[in-house]
């Protein structure tokens with residue numbers, strides 16, 4: 027082992043010397059760092075350093091010895107431990123949805139001032155669901171269902187929570203579908219076009235999905251930087267590509283996004299890649315241009331194969347709340363949206379928007395974003411989401 031290391035070091039040293047020769051001509055003067063620091067130091071600095079040493083040592087000796095009580099030790103251990111990978115999906119989902127579920131559970135507490143379920147309580151419940159971003163239609167539907175067998179009867183907070191969770195789960199169940207990337211013609215990549223407004227989380231979601239495909243589904247993936255509008259957007263996708271170890275096809279800023287998609291498809295096919303994910307721009311301020319751009323990408327892809335793109339993902343930012351509804355409508359007019367990814371569910375109180383979206387559009391929800399990091403994309407489970415949202419602990 028030691029021998030191998032030594033050999034490797036010799037090889038490295040020789041390489042360094044060769045590199046050095048390329049950088050410096052033989053007649054370059056030798057520049058050596060000075061090691062005689064003390065000689066260069068003035069007396070004043072030397073004295074100052076010595077004094078500082080003494081002061082530091084003095085303070086150290088004066089500092090109190092920590093008291094070791096069992097509680098203090100436990101707290102210290104807790105503070106220092108790394109919780110980032112603990113607990114699995116459910117606990118990360120629950121903690122991500124804390125703000126949304128707090129809003130609902132606190133609201134329920136305020137509503138339940140009396141025991142019997144009357145009209146006023148039902149109206150308050152509907153208002154609560156609307157303010158939790160479920161949207162008026164979905165809120166009305168859930169409340170109506172809830173009141174059916176319970177009107178005029180005693181209800182408890184736990185009963186309401188459970189009933190709400192069940193109604194929500196029933197709405198979510200048909201749309202909770204993981205993204206299946208296996209439908210492509212043999213020898214051709216499965217093509218996923220990713221769209222959404224600027225800042226929704228498209229590029230991040232592409233990175234997260236690619237990571238999951240490579241790591242867990244053992245797929246070979248290629249990315250295409252179809253957001254050619256901003257330099258930063260292309261760079262950001264390249265960084266994700268490096269992180270997840272897959273190639274990224276990119277052109278210059280201002281390049282035709284459809285040309286990027288076309289070239290990427292050709293490359294992915296020639297390379298025998300399983301999946302191609304195409305990033306796009308999201309300039310909704312200029313709807314006409316965006317629509318033309320997306321339509322052109324789709325047109326160019328369809329010339330290769332009528333089934334392309336196999337999936338069109340719309341990425342929605344949960345923090346935009348009710349705005350997400352109009353985003354779905356707008357993008358559905360532009361492209362044939364086949365599924366949704368809802369991002370930024372961590373740290374927003376607007377998580378209920380997902381229930382409304384599922385109810386109104388019935389589009390598959392493939393995954394949800396619960397953080398900015400590479401593995402913060404959770405597979406979407408209807409029951410877990412509904413339970414977490416209304417604070418029901420499933421036992």
Ligand SMILES: Nc1nc2c(ncn2[C@@H]2O[C@H](COP(=O)(O)OP(=O)(O)O)[C@@H](O)[C@H]2O)c(=O)[nH]1
Pocket residue numbers: 222223224225226227228229230231262308341369370371372373394395396397398402
């Ligand atoms: N908290 C949180 N931030 C996210 C999530 N998804 C994306 N982001 C952040 O949202 C910002 C915009 O994301 P980006 O992928 O660049 O959006 P794009 O313009 O649609 O490509 C970035 O700062 C991301 O890190 C998420 O699920 N949770």
Ligand SMILES: [Mg+2]
Pocket residue numbers: 228229230253259262305
């Ligand atoms: Mg982007």
